[in-house]
Amino acid sequence: MAKAAVYKWDDLPKQDFDGGLIRRAGFRQDHGLLVFTWLDPKLTRLAPMRASFDKIILNFDGEQYVEIDGKAHKLTPRSMIRIPANAAHTNWPAGNAGAFAIEVHALDSDLLYLADWQGDFPAKGKPATTKTRAAEPFKGETVKDTTGIVYEWDKLKREGKYENAMMRTAFKSRGSLVTFNYIDPSIKKQPPHKHDFDQIIMIVDGTIRFYLDGFEPCEVGPRAIIRAAGDVLHAGGPENGKHVLNMDVFSPPRPDYVYLADYQGTL
Numbered sequence: 001m002a003k004a005a006v007y008k009w010d011d012l013p014k015q016d017f018d019g020g021l022i023r024r025a026g027f028r029q030d031h032g033l034l035v036f037t038w039l040d041p042k043l044t045r046l047a048p049m050r051a052s053f054d055k056i057i058l059n060f061d062g063e064q065y066v067e068i069d070g071k072a073h074k075l076t077p078r079s080m081i082r083i084p085a086n087a088a089h090t091n092w093p094a095g096n097a098g099a100f101a102i103e104v105h106a107l108d109s110d111l112l113y114l115a116d117w118q119g120d121f122p123a124k125g126k127p128a129t130t131k132t133r134a135a136e137p138f139k140g141e142t143v144k145d146t147t148g149i150v151y152e153w154d155k156l157k158r159e160g161k162y163e164n165a166m167m168r169t170a171f172k173s174r175g176s177l178v179t180f181n182y183i184d185p186s187i188k189k190q191p192p193h194k195h196d197f198d199q200i201i202m203i204v205d206g207t208i209r210f211y212l213d214g215f216e217p218c219e220v221g222p223r224a225i226i227r228a229a230g231d232v233l234h235a236g237g238p239e240n241g242k243h244v245l246n247m248d249v250f251s252p253p254r255p256d257y258v259y260l261a262d263y264q265g266t267l
């Protein structure tokens with residue numbers, strides 16, 4: 001039986017941007033794109049850009065400033081922000097250590113070709129010309145109180161499931177929903193399930209035993225990603241007796257879970 005395609009975030013095929021100060025890798029789902037983004041410590045602010053779709057930036061390592069329409073917001077490790085469609089935005093590391101984030105894009109992203117290596121979808125091909133952005137000093141305002149704009153995912157209110165063996169919350173954009181599942185190793189084994197849309201599963205902390213119909217069951221450890229296609233049975237639970245934090249990404253937002261992000265209001 002074939003092995004399911006499990007990828008470590010840090011081993012994804014990366015491409016250089018802006019003279020190698022930004023490195024990116026792509027991973028696609030049916031209606032969304034994840035852009036893994038490494039910001040070099042030497043990166044300074046580059047000219048803002050705009051996108052026709054909402055983005056989410058999930059910041060994992062290091063600190064970075066995310067500027068939206070002239071206002072800079074500091075993201076610490078394990079925090080996130082939504083960049084509304086058409087807003088002028090740019091980001092750069094806040095400390096001396098660089099930063100690593102996962103961005104959630106829509107298929108309209110001009111970076112869709114970064115997922116061509118995946119082979120699950122028709123190749124987009126790299127555009128003939130890609131813009132190099134100029135370095136420009138920041139002249140805007142740094143927002144001191146980012147309450148209601150920047151969220152630390154570990155501090156969000158959670159809902160209990162499976163006798164509270166799983167606690168969950170979510171964060172949304174107009175195009176996607178990211179759910180955060182904090183799973184205790186005591187959780188009862190859940191039977192495989194399926195749905196007619198695809199699902200990205202990312203393990204942040206801990207290790208799960210993952211089942212995907214048609215493939216050998218496998219372990220998925222920290223900083224790994226896997227895609228369950230629509231209508232394919234899948235299941236996963238903690239392995240090794242350790243707590244798990246798993247993030248799932250649904251594009252478009254999964255209607256039956258979107259209430260978990262009601263605290264963000266109407267977008």
Ligand SMILES: [Fe+2]
Nearest residue numbers: 193195199234
């Ligand atoms: Fe699922």
